[in-house]
Amino acid sequence: MIQVTRLDGKEYYINPHQIESIEVHPDTTLLMLSGKHVIVREKVPELIERIVEYRRQIGAFKNEE
Helix, strand or coil: CEEEEECCCCEEEECHHHEEEEEECCCEEEEECCCCEEEECCCHHHHHHHHHHHHHHCCHHHHCC
């Protein structure tokens, strides 16, 4: 799970494997596989860094090498 922050400042965790895409207009919006849209404060590079770190922690890259 990765930590994200809603625009109201509430922090929570989401499963990055459920993110279908990320859009910026101008807020960062996560489009989830469920169809839900989650608007967060984090910028795209920070989200990608968190996703990569999460995947390292769970050993996801071992299957992709």
